[in-house]
Structures are given as C-alpha cells and as structure tokens.
Amino acid sequence: MDSQETMVKNLVMKVKQELFSPDFDLVSLVPPSPYDIAWLSMIPNPHRGSDEPLFKGCLDWVVEHQTTGGFWGDDDHVPTIESLTSTLACIVALATWDVGHDAIQKGLAFIHASTEKLLEEQNNSFLEWFVIVFPAMVELAESKGLHVHFSHGSTALVEQVFQKRQQIFQMHRLVQSGGQQQYCSLELMQYLEALPEAYDINLNKTLLLCQSEEDELLIQSPSAIAYAFMKTGRKVFLSKLNSIVKRCGFSVPAIYPMDEDLLRVCLVNRIERLGLAEHFMAEITSMLGQVYRSYISCEEPKSKEKHAMPLQLYKDSLAFRLLRLHGYTVSPRKFCWFLHDEDIMVYIEEHHEIFLSAMYNVYRATDVTFRGESDLEDVKEFSKRILEKETLKDSKNLIKHEIGTPWLARLDHLEHRKFIERKEPVGSWTGKGLSCRLSCQCNAMLLQLAMENYTLRQSMFRNELKELERWSKDIGLVDMAFARQKTAYCYFAVASTASHFSLSYVRLAVVKAAVLVTVADDFFDKEGSMNELEALANAVERWQEKGLDGHGKAIFKALKDFVDDISWQFFKQNGYDIKSSLQDLWHQIFVSWLNEAEWSRNGHPLSIVEYLQVAKSSIASQTILLSAALLLDTPPGLEILKSPQSYPLTNSLMLLTRLLNEIESYQKEQQEGKPNLVLLHMKENPNLGVEESIGIIQKVLDEKKKEFLEQALVINGIDGDDMPKACKKLHLSCLKAFQMFFNSTNAYDSPTKLLPDINKAIYDPLKIDAHGILRKDKTKSLASYGKSQTTCVVKVQGNLRKEFVAKPSFGHEVLSLKLRKPTIFTTFRNSKVHSRSHHPYLTFFSWTREATLHGSNAKGVTIQDTIALCKDNQFLIIHNPLLIGELLVVATPFTVVEYAMETFAKYGSGSSSEGELALETLTFDSDPRFQKEKISNIVFGCGTKQTVMDHWGKEGGNVAGILELGWSPRSLVTHLGSTAQADISVAGTPLRIPPETFLWKRSRGGNHNCLRSSLLVDNIKPAYEILEQALVNRFSRMIGIRPKGVRQGYANLPIITFHLVGADLVVQPPSAYVVKIDQRKFQYFCLAMIPESDGEGVITIGAYQQQNYCFIYDLNRKTLRFGPQDCVKNP
Structure with a gap:
C-alpha cells in the first residue's frame, strides 16, 4: 500500500470517527452564526441587573473569534456580505459591555475598507435579509455611539440598500379598517431585531403567535428570539434561548431548531459531489433510510408559510434527487405542489433571490424524471426561468454549466473535480445566515479527503491507462493505420463514469472491449473486402482463425485473447465457464456489421424498422458493457448474453446509444454512402428537412431516456426485473459515456475536442484556491504540489494597515496594500520618496512603521493587491501583478x-x-x-x-x-x-x-x-x-x-x-x-x-x-516555503 492510499484510508477513518460516530450530534454540522451569537451576548442577566451578560460564553466567543482582517465571519477568513452584518452586530455587543475596544476599532476599519467591494460584488442584487438587517445594524451601532464611516465610493450603494429596505416595509405593512397599523407580517417575523420601532406597536400580539409548541417554526432565528426576550421578558423565549445554548453551546447557529433531515441530505449531497460516496456507502444508506421514512410520511409539506418555503423546497427537492438515485420509489409531488398555486409562483418570481438555492436543487431534481411525470417537466421550465435571473458571476457560471450541459452528458469524475475546486455551491444564502451550508470544519475535513482521493484516483487512472496502451500495442491494434486509435478516449469515458477503486478490472475490460469494437467496426466500414469480412464473421462464429490473414487475423486473435481472459477471470470468481456464451455475444455484432457492410456496398433499400433492428445491435454498447459486467461482484445471468435485447434496460441502452450516434454522425455517413436514421427519416418523410427530422428523433430519444432512467434507478420496481444493482449502474455509466461523446457534436471522432478534459481527469493536478481549504498555519512545500496550494499572507482591503506583527529576532512584518490603478503615489509621510517612470505603481521603496500611504482617489479604476514584507525602514514588495513576469519575490532579513x-x-x-x-x-x-x-x-x-x-x-x-x-x-x-x-x-x-x-x-x-x-x-x-x-x-x-x-x-x-x-x-x-x-x-x-x-x-x-510559484516566508522558523500558484488567476 503506497503512502497516498494510506493517507486516504486514514482520512476516511477520521471522517467516520468524527461525523458518523454513534454519539455524533447532527447540529454540530451547522456553522456558528456570529450575528446570532452577538445578539445572545447582548442579553443582560435578569438576575444581576444589567451589569453582566446572561450568556457570557457568547460574549467570550465574540471576543475570541474576530479574524485578523478585523471582521467576524465564517472560519475560512474570507469576508462575505454576511461579514458586514456580523461585524456590526459583534462590535455592538462589545460596546454594550464596554470590552474589546481594539477589536471594535478593527471592526469599524473593516466596515470602512470593505463595504464598497462587498456591495459591488452583489451586482445590485441584494437579498431581502441583508436589505433588512444591514441598515438596522448600522443604526444600532450609531445608537451605541459607534460612528460607522463608509468610504466615498460605498456611500451611494449603502443609500441604495436603505431605500430598498423602505420598499420592503411598504410592501409588508398591513393596515386595519380603522387605519391602525397591524402587527408585522409573518414573513418579517424572522427579522424582529431589525425592524423599526413602528413595528413594536403590537409586538406582544405578534409574539403570541410563536409561543406555542405547534407554532415554534414561525420563529427560528436565535437573534429574533433574543430580541423578543429582551423586549418582553417572557419565559417562553428564555426557555428557547436556554434550549439553544444547551444543544449548541455558545456556537449558536443561524436557525434553530434545525431540520435534521435537511442536515442529512446536505451531508450526503456533499459527500457524493466530492466523489467520496464509495467510502461511506453504509453511512449514506443509513441516513437516506431515515430521510425516506420522513419523505413518504406525507405527500405535501406540513407548512406552506412563505418564509419557510425556500428551505422546505431546498430540502425536499434535494431529498427527492438523492432518494431516486439510490433506488427509492418517491413522488415529486412533495416539492412540485406549488405549481398548482398561482400566488406562490408569483411570490417565488418576485423574491427569486431568496429562492435561488432552492430552485437550483429543484432544477437538478428534474435530472431523474421518469415517464409521464409532467409536473417535473413543468417545474424544470419554471426553475430554469428563476435561475436565469441570477446576476452574480460565480453563480451564473455554475448555473450555465447546469443548464447548458445535460446531466447524462456530465462525467462523474470531472464533476467531482469541479465541485472540489469550487469554493462555494450556488445560492448558499436562504435567510439571515448560511442555513444550507455545512460548517467549515466539516467542509475542510471532507475537502481534504476529496483532494487526496482525487489525486489517488488520477494515479490509479494513469497506471491503468499505461497498462491498456501496452496491451493495445502488444496485440498489434496500434499498427492498423485504418483504425481510429481511441484507447485514451475510451478509458477517459469509462474511468470518469465508473471511477470506484473496486472497479479496476471492470474498467479495463470495458475499455478493451470498446477498443476492439472500434477497430473491428473500422475494418468492416473502411478496410476489408467483402470476402475478408465474411471470412472474419465466419471465424468468429466457428471460433477458429483458419482462413484468416492480415488485419482480419490480428483482430480475431485479439478478440480471442480478450474472451479467454474474461472467461478465465469469471471462472476463478464464480466457478463455472461462460466462454461459449461470451462467444455468442460477440458473434452477434459481427453479423450485424456484415449486414451493414452489405447494405452500404450493394445500395440495399431500407426501412427505418429494418435498419434499427440491425443498427441498435451494431452500435455494440451491449457487447462492450456485458463483457465487463461479468466481472462485477454480482454479475448478470448468462441468459442476457444470448439475447440482450430481451432485457428492457439493455434494449433501451442499445436504442439510445444508436440514436445518439445517428443524430451526430449523419453528415459523415451521408458522405460515405452509409445508411443513417436521419437520412432514412427524411426519405420516408420528404416534406421534412434535416432539422425537423432531427427534432422528431430527439423527442423519441428524450422519452426513451426517461424510460431508461426508470429501469436503471428503480430497484426491483419493474416486473421481471432481476438485474443486479451494480449491473444497472454500469448501464447508466455506459449511457453517460455515449451521451458525452455525442452531446451536440461527435466528440468521439474529433482528434482534439476531448484532450483538455482527458488531461483534467487523468494528468492535471487539482487547482485549489488558497482559501478553499487550508488555513495560514498549513503552508505546503514544493514537494506537496498536486495536493494543495496556499499562502500564509493574509490580505486586507483599504489603506495600508498592519495585519499582524510577527516577532522573530529580525523583526519582520507582513502587510498588504490595495493599489488603485492608475494611482501614482506622491506622498509618503516620514519616509523617503522615489519616482520611477517604468513602473509608476511602485514609486515607494522605503517606509517607516508610522508612515501613512496617500494616493489619488481616481474613480472607476481597477484595484490591485500587493503583499509587502517590511523590516524596520525596509519596505519590500513581494507580490504585485502589475510587474513584468507577474510574480515578484524579494526579501532579505540580513541585506x-x-x-x-x-x-x-x-x-x-x-x-x-x-x-x-x-x-x-x-x-x-x-x-x-x-x-x-x-x-x-x-x-x-x-x-x-x-x-x-x-x-x-x-x-x-x-x-x-x-x-x-x-x-x-x-x-x-x-x-x-x-x-x-x-x-x-x-x-x-x-x-x-x-x-x-x-x-x-x-x-x-x-x-x-x-x-x-x-x-x-x-x-x-x-x-x-x-x-x-x-x-x-x-x-x-x-x-x-x-x-x-x-x-x-x-x-x-x-x-x-x-x-x-x-x-x-x-x-x-x-x-x-x-x-x-x-x-x-x-x-x-x-x-x-x-x-x-x-x-x-x-x-x-x-x-x-x-x-508561477508562490514563495512564503515562515517568520517564526526563518525559513522559506514555496509552491506553485497561478499568478494570473490568483494575483
């Protein structure tokens, strides 16, 4: 066992011990919410007057969890828009108890420096929770004597947020018949602490709604509960607060109580999308079993309150997709019910920002649509319309990928890579907090395992591909100039759809069969004379090479060796011989190839029915798949080898793979004089053109895919269906490979189209953002390239500020600046000024600790980050993307x-x-x-x-x-x-x-x-x-x-x-x-x-x-660490 495999096994064991132990509390998967913790820390102890907080542990948490950047936020030290509200709430909490004065100033400095950037990133699409909470926190901070100073560039954006808040309040304000204002609407109840004083008129009446057990879901926000207790002093709210702290400790989440089924599906989804499912099959089965029992307990959700809908739709659609993929029989009615409520549909469209993550999962749920499920067709179009309204760049890119590439055309292994390299899933925001996201500690642990697991898979893939290339060369297939050399293409498709470590022999068998099919098919199409083709078909029937020579003899010998190998492996595993059945399976496609060769050369007129009867066999998908399926732990019965088309799932696969090929290859086959379904359809329907004929075939294809999915995914759900689950999965993998090859183009015959994806799947190391997983204490050396990249330098926005001061003997400081291009710095207080025409952005070369950086404030200019290392009066730039070469590394503690x-x-x-x-x-x-x-x-x-x-x-x-x-x-x-x-x-x-x-x-x-x-x-x-x-x-x-x-x-x-x-x-x-x-x-x-x-x-x-290397100075050890970094993408 090599070190990489050992590491993966150890990490798997660690995850199982920490996430799946009997005493593990699912609530610990939820990240703490600094905003809500701050509100709990503001509550005075009713038994001690107002001299100390009721939950001192929450105040301690606030004091201890400010980041080096001056903000409070998630554990990855990357500020988000939530960091603005969290930071404001936390500095208010500190000011309430007159503690943490330095932390307050750092928090205010963060607000001043970062508000403009974080608001601009929203692209004028602010979520409702932020529009309500952010202005309220600004006003609360001002009321505590904290002056919240915004930069000149952010003032207009902040005013825009305040204006949008007023619009929301106008929309939700209800008026009784006498003109008296009513208590606030249920949708705003989660934001009690952020509502203006006008809403307190009937606050007690409002709060009566959420005091009974049956209505506890009406208010799930700890911050709102904290505010309600401070306003009313009612014991019911104190009881809820104590319950939260008892269950969660002082790491209070944004929502409580949490839906544990939601946590289960989020965890399973995360594990599967990271490519880790094979390591946790028992755990996944257990969790989905619990989710299934809850899912079928009622056809529609118990509550249809609008404020609860985003999370409910998120959970139910995600649960549906996972359950259906794992063979459970479930109805989509659980999350499609809103299609029959016009008011709800209008509400979702009007509030599409808060439904983004829900609609993303609703759309993904339609990937597993079965026959006759019209609701899923309708909800697919509706959710697509919602997703296309998204404006944030990162989310748009992911949505574009989701909508633009069908699920069946996406290869699992590459999807795992995309998910590993992507920092955030789409639409994490659903309320006041990250209520659909797992904690950073959980994410980091799973991500580390996913990275090592992916790297180990790539190593395994490279070894298997080398073995296949050696096999192809040894049997002489590479010497056949007429044949397409597709070993790498075939292996890439197979490995990326059936990537489990345990399927190595199966992968090798599938690829060998696919390569043999490709070469033999080309021999029948291009190279062989009719006499040679008949001789080869007869030899396969007799299973003797007598009478063969040249390429025909080489093909037969390669086929014979392959069948002998599969038969021997099957015999060792199961104790009986299947060689004759396997010979029959291969003979069937040689007969179909011979028929097609006769049609092409004799100009035989064909009907669509006659053509498809042979063509769906000659595509050979059943031959490729079933030859390898014999090596599964639970292989299919031998009867399927004699008559594959008599098995509904295999028959569907044969038809689908043929239709995919026909649509994308009709032009090539027209030029070669070969029959093709598109051409035959046009011939039988002369009033239709190419596009109309393709459209009709595509509709048939789409309906047959739904039928295929039902056959492949439902376990023992179809009469007479006794195919093992593993064999069904292999059928699905085969269809995904064909869909990838023939998705809107014929990629299989392209010499270059798949090369980038092949390299990503097999050769290229992962590209992980430095903030994606590792913290600043986990720097990596050059020798660890391919596993992770990181830097220990922490960036801060705004003017030059000291991030942290290390105290080694030579007294270095690591700092960060933000340069506005084309600013030319003209003043350096208490420092020497240098001017340079070649690089006007680096006009400073010496700096003292007290110096303040000044520059022109040009509007609409690009911001550039610069990382600097200084020692006393030496100001050393170590990274600036404006420089030639894109990476500047300069430093010396002694020179x-x-x-x-x-x-x-x-x-x-x-x-x-x-x-x-x-x-x-x-x-x-x-x-x-x-x-x-x-x-x-x-x-x-x-x-x-x-x-x-x-x-x-x-x-x-x-x-x-x-x-x-x-x-x-x-x-x-x-x-x-x-x-x-x-x-x-x-x-x-x-x-x-x-x-x-x-x-x-x-x-x-x-x-x-x-x-x-x-x-x-x-x-x-x-x-x-x-x-x-x-x-x-x-x-x-x-x-x-x-x-x-x-x-x-x-x-x-x-x-x-x-x-x-x-x-x-x-x-x-x-x-x-x-x-x-x-x-x-x-x-x-x-x-x-x-x-x-x-x-x-x-x-x-x-x-x-x-x-393209990142050089990192370890100030404590006085050493240099270095590793690769894309300096263009990560300046």
Missing part, C-alpha cells in the same frame, strides 16, 4: 535592498539581469526524512532587463526568471553541492541516470561538465539522451500528440522533477520550458533540447522555475 533599476546581478557565463533583486537563504524542510538543508545567497527577483540569457545569440532577451543554476558564487548548484540526489524524473518516474554522469567538477569538457554558468540547466550528453528518450516515449503515448519535426516541439508537456535532499523541485509546464530569442525573430517552443555538436557546446533544457 539592505534598494529597489531601483540599477540593481544588478551578473553570472559567470556573461549573463546578467537588472531588476528588483535580493539575496536570500533557502531552507528545504519538505521531507521529514532528512535534516533541513540551508542554501545561502540565493538571488531572487523580477528581472526587467536580461543580457545573454540563452545559448543561441549574444543579444539576450527578457527571460522571466533569474534563478541561477550555473557555477557562479550565487548559483543554486554551487550551494547544493552534495545534497543533490543527481537524478531526474519525468511524470513521476525516475530515469535512474547513472551517478557517475553527474560529477561535481568544473571541467569544461567530457562528461564532467554537469552545469554551466547560465540561467538554464545544462545536462551532459549521457543524461541528455536518457531524458530525451524518456520524454519522447511519454509524448508518443499521449493522445493527440505528434512531433512537429526533429527537436522542434511537443504539446501537453509532462512534469519534470529535480530531486534534492530534503525537497523535490517540481517543474510544471509551461514554466519549465524555454522561449528562444534571436536577432531575427521570436521563436516560441514548449520544450527545447539542444544536442552536442562536434564535441562542443552543451545539452540544454529550459528551467526557469520561478514563474
């Missing part, structure tokens, strides 16, 4: 650095660099097996002007990177010395270059010239030849990769790793490779390797590794 263009570094080969440069000591501590290695005087920086940076001319060029790897005193190689392991790996596979190849001598000739004084790594010829051959071998196996000529270039480059003691330097494409510059023109190429010429020169590959 004074003057930031000016004159800063200069020269290397032994004559190369030089001008720019913002500095020296640093690197400490490699990523591998716990070794002691830390310190390398001193390493040059870092952003070179703005380079000279002689290549080996092909003396003019030089602007190479974006200055990591010295030659023999100069500043060279990394010089400092590494004996710590290097002297080996190179390609795509994770060490090349095992003989150690004597790398001799640490400075000789200029022979095999001793390992490295030359240059920015580029120079390998002597023996090492070069090994590396070159390894790379060429790897590229030749990659789908769609073709050399452009001798040493001219490749695409889809692999990772190259240089192994050092204590750390591995992982070089990611494209940062690893060179841009050649000469006097004539720029020549861009992805990989450059130059061989020796007449015993002179060197062997060179490009390696300027600084591009």
